[in-house]
Amino acid sequence: MEHFYTLQGEGFHQGKAAYFIRLGGCDVGCIWCDVKESWDTDKHPKYDIGSLIADIKKNIPVSPSAGGGQGEAIVVITGGEPLMHDLSELTKEFQAGGFKTHLETSGAYPLTGSWDWICLSPKKFKAPLPGILPEAHELKVVVFNKSDFEWAEKYAARVSSICKLYLQPEWDKASQMTPLIIDYIKANPKWELSLQIHKYINVP
Numbered sequence: 001m002e003h004f005y006t007l008q009g010e011g012f013h014q015g016k017a018a019y020f021i022r023l024g025g026c027d028v029g030c031i032w033c034d035v036k037e038s039w040d041t042d043k044h045p046k047y048d049i050g051s052l053i054a055d056i057k058k059n060i061p062v063s064p065s066a067g068g069g070q071g072e073a074i075v076v077i078t079g080g081e082p083l084m085h086d087l088s089e090l091t092k093e094f095q096a097g098g099f100k101t102h103l104e105t106s107g108a109y110p111l112t113g114s115w116d117w118i119c120l121s122p123k124k125f126k127a128p129l130p131g132i133l134p135e136a137h138e139l140k141v142v143v144f145n146k147s148d149f150e151w152a153e154k155y156a157a158r159v160s161s162i163c164k165l166y167l168q169p170e171w172d173k174a175s176q177m178t179p180l181i182i183d184y185i186k187a188n189p190k191w192e193l194s195l196q197i198h199k200y201i202n203v204p
């Protein structure tokens with residue numbers, strides 16, 4: 001759908017430079033989805049992996065600390081629901097080039113690809129498959145109403161003991177939900193707050 005260099009706005013890697021690749025296609029159907037234009041896979045151009053990677057490499061600055069390469073660069077594969085596609089070849093190519101591969105997924109489709117970081121953001125509208133739960137480095141639950149805290153705990157109990165836990169207010173409900181999240185985290189400090197800072201600083 002699109003690819004762009006920006007700052008990661010959410011979760012554990014918030015504030016870091018990252019190249020985002022947003023893949024078209026999603027049938028999860030979140031009512032509050034902010035990228036509904038991603039849903040129809042056929043509305044977006046298709047690229048072969050080689051030309052996509054070559055194009056992206058041109059846009060990522062060379063890092064002297066990476067020996068003149070781009071070795072520290074993070075590439076985030078997001079969507080849509082990126083796991084509707086087989087991501088094996090794409091992630092293999094990026095890792096071969098020294099990039100860190102990060103995934104943002106609802107987990108509703110089988111896990112493919114080779115990942116340095118997996119952010120699982122399960123959705124009520126289409127549950128994640130069980131296989132991804134122990135693989136997640138980060139569990140990020142979007143809080144849209146009060147019942148989402150109980151739902152978040154259901155998944156926190158099923159991820160690994162080292163998985164980071166984040167609660168993130170749904171953007172249009174942030175004024176109502178953020179105070180509740182703050183109180184919840186104070187009472188349950190295994191959780192941390194994730195804000196969509198890219199929306200506050202007005203970057204994509």
Ligand code: SF4
Binds near residue numbers: 038106
């Ligand atoms: S999983 Fe993501 S892209 Fe798909 S409907 Fe939900 S928020 Fe939108």
